[in-house]
Amino acid sequence: MAICTSISTLQQTLSQKRASGAQIGFVPTMGALHDGHGSLVTQALAQNDCVVVSIFVNPTQFNNAQDLEKYPRPFEQDVAFLNAIDPEIVIFAPEAADLYGGAVQAKSYRFGAIESAMEGKHRPGHFDGVGTVLNLLFRAVSPTRAYFGEKDFQQLQIVRKLVALERLPVEIIGCPIHRAENGLAMSSRNRRLTPQQLEAAPFIFKILKKTQDEFDSKSIPALVREAEAAFAANPMLDLEYFEIAATDNLQTAYRKHPSNTYRAFVAAFAGEVRLIDNMGLN
DSSP states (O other): OEEEOSHHHHHHHHHHHHHTTOOEEEEEEOSOOOHHHHHHHHHHHHHOSEEEEEEOOOGGGOSOHHHHHHSOOOHHHHHHHHHHHOTTOEEEOOOHHHHHTSSOOOOOOOOGGGGTSHHHHHSTTHHHHHHHHHHHHHHHHOOSEEEEEGGGHHHHHHHHHHHHHHTOOOEEEEEOOOBOTTSOBOOGGGGGOOHHHHHHTTHHHHHHHHHHHTTTTSOHHHHHHHHHHHHHTOTTOEEEEEEEEETTTOOBOSSOOTTOOEEEEEEEEETTEEEEEEEEOO
16 A cells, blocks of 8 residues: 655656556545545545545644644554555655645635635634645645545535636545434544443434424424524533525525525534534425
8 A cells, every 4th residue: 555645755656547547536534534434435446546545634724723633643543444445545644844835824715605604604714724735635636536525515515616716627526424323424523522422422413304304394494493492402512503504505594495405504512522414405
């Protein structure tokens, strides 16, 4: 298994594959890999001749220094995880200075209305950091396709906007949320949950599913009120936001329009661990 720790070694590794016309799939991650990542990698392997997985905890997308410090980094476990899927996977694990080419700071982007809602509202500067690192990674890897999970649905829309703004020749593939049997969305942050918090966290999925089931029969404000009340009554989870938004522009919705599709979005804390999830409603 090739492990590249610099842009130059990555490009040397991929040069022969490019010369033969290979299509390259790319799965960007921050490590602490789980079966959700595995599902992205498996899809990338099925659709490309070569797959690159990046493992890089990006400092510019964290607006909470403590969250950055505590983010899990089990690199050896991640390598073993990927090797078990396919030993031909190329791992790209650069140092920040090499990837950023000097000062590690975010570029300011104008992603439009989609960046001001939900995650953008509660995590100032987050999407500038995401856009900056993905722009750098895309240019380093030059993939044919890149794969992102829909758990970070707002980020997925931001990535599509980034590719358009930077005119990058990469196809962005959105993949379904990978869930545990109890409905909990797979996340690297789940590793930080206590056993009691792990037991409580599927409540998020339960409320999303209830909202989906009742979407046709209740108004959007009523659904939001009921969800907020349910979280308020749950002592294990501290709700940050619960919103229903139009899928295309992610703007908060207050009434339904027949031609629109909608998703419910939630962010909640289990202790110090912030969890996000979403679900299509119609």
